[in-house]
Amino acid sequence: MLSLLKTVRKFFGEAIVVTQEVDDIIQSPIVKESIINNSDCKILLDQRKYMNKFDDIQAMLGLTDKEKGQVLSINMNNDPSRLYKEVWIGLGGTHSAVYATEVSLEEYLAYTTEETEKMEVMQLAAELDGNVELAIKHIAMQRRDNSNQ
Incomplete structure (x- = not known):
């Protein structure tokens, strides 16, 4: 996995890893290190089910307290009259925000x-x-x- 990610980046590519369970990444130290250390862009959806163990996730992903607050605010105060969900995007520790994604x-x-x-x-x-x-x-x-x- 590490070799694949480094090769992709060497050729100015971008590898994308998607999982529904954070534990899929956390359980393997090799996968965890290769993915986390080589990911400038992180996208997180609603993390409420991990609220009680989010400190571990925060540490693993290297999120600041501000970023943690942003992530844990996802979908907490949505307008019920609109069809949208929120998503958090963090870009290499330089910028992060919660965005609404709305479809027709x-x-x-x-x-x-x-x-x-x-x-x-x-x-x-x-x-x-x-x-x-x-x-x-x-x-x-x-x-x-x-x-x-």
């Missing part, structure tokens, strides 16, 4: 993991001869009309 209603419906919403899309698509795209457009238009009333 159509994109949200295409990628949602909420079972009731997926079922709504699939049921309407079945009525429309399997046309999922058209079902998404109809549901999005209906939701917009309902919110404007």
